[in-house]
Amino acid sequence: EVQLVESGGGLVQPGGSLRLSCEASGFTFSDHYMDWVRQAPGKGLEWIARIRNKATSYTTDHAASVKGRFTISRDDSEKSLYLQMNSLKTEDTAVYYCARAYSRGDYFDFWGQGTLVTVSS
Amino acid sequence: DIQMTQSPSSLSASVGDRVTITCRASQRINSALNWYQQKPGKAPKLLIYAASSLQSGVSSRFSGSGSGTDFTLTISSLQPEDFATYYCQQSYSTPLFGGGTKVNIK
Numbered sequence: 001e002v003q004l005v006e007s008g009g010g011l012v013q014p015g016g017s018l019r020l021s022c023e024a025s026g027f028t029f030s031d032h033y034m035d036w037v038r039q040a041p042g043k044g045l046e047w048i049a050r051i052r053n054k055a056t057s058y059t060t061d062h063a064a065s066v067k068g069r070f071t072i073s074r075d076d077s078e079k080s081l082y083l084q085m086n087s088l089k090t091e092d093t094a095v096y097y098c099a100r101a102y103s104r105g106d107y108f109d110f111w112g113q114g115t116l117v118t119v120s121s
Numbered sequence: 122d123i124q125m126t127q128s129p130s131s132l133s134a135s136v137g138d139r140v141t142i143t144c145r146a147s148q149r150i151n152s153a154l155n156w157y158q159q160k161p162g163k164a165p166k167l168l169i170y171a172a173s174s175l176q177s178g179v180s181s182r183f184s185g186s187g188s189g190t191d192f193t194l195t196i197s198s199l200q201p202e203d204f205a206t207y208y209c210q211q212s213y214s215t216p217l218f219g220g221g222t223k224v225n226i227k
Contacts, residue, residue: 035216037165045157045165045208047216061215097164106171106212107155111164 002026002110004098009115016088016119022081022098022112030054030076033101035108036083038094046094049083050105066092088119123147127209127219133227140196142222144209147190153213154192156185159221160205168207169194199224 008020022034033056036049048063049072060072071084081098095116099108124147134140144154152172157165167176169185172192182197196203204226209219 037216037218044221045159045210045218047210047218050216063215102170105216106153107167107210108157108165108216109167109170109176111166113164 002100004100004110004112006096006098006112006115009096009117011118011120012088013121014088014090014119017084017086018088018117020083020085020096020098020115020117022083024079024081024100027100027110029079033105034072034074034081035099035101035105036072036081037097037099037108037111038092039097039114040091040094043094050101051081052105056104085117088117090119093117093119123150123211123214123217125209125211125217125219127222129222130220131223131225133225134199135227136199136201138199138227140199140203140224142194142207142209144187144192144194144219145190146192146211146213149189150211150213152188153211154185154187155210155212156183156194157208157210158203158205159208165208196224 003025005023033052050061051072052059069087073082095114097114098112100110102109126145154172156169159165173185206223
């Protein structure tokens with residue numbers, strides 16, 4: 001059974017940092033592109049970052065809204081995905097989901113349960 | 122950049138109704154369009170990929186159609202468990218979701 005379990009969310013002050021983790025199981029993690037998608041309270045889904053697999057040199061993309069502040073990474077040996085979030089703003093308050101991308105990012109076929117990040121003073 | 126416009130933003134329907142949700146891309150995306158269902162407090166769930174392919178385990182009352190710029194998600198006979206928010210997502214370029222359609226009970 002495919003499982004994605006996020007952790008690391010919490011309350012942080014504006015300007016602070018947080019590192020989210022997503023632990024994967026039930027599939028060959030190293031084969032897949034992996035993404036982070038967030039959802040602000042009462043709002044829609046926003047894709048924020050992707051990391052490709054080893055075959056595509058672990059290349060990354062970040063949404064303009066987080067570029068330069070957030071960094072996606074992965075550790076295939078630990079079957080884990082990460083999101084380092086720096087210079088956090090109140091508008092980064094959201095539930096953050098990790099998602100498995102099928103094939104070369106065609107669609108998101110499995111999602112974690114999400115972890116809530118609250119940026120507030 | 123590609124823009125995704127979903128309509129309506131909300132609708133009210135009754136059990137047994139046929140429901141249609143539309144998603145329009147600002148440029149051609151071939152069939153690179155996916156649909157997700159999200160219930161309150163839960164992660165999104167993939168329903169349809171590549172515009173018209175039904176994800177394994179998803180009820181056949183869900184169907185998708187379209188290509189190019191105009192796409193449709195249809196629920197043939199709305200069931201109580203279908204009251205949720207639905208999102209389209211293009212995978213032609215950097216992933217982008219539509220604004221969502223909330224399906225309410227009439």
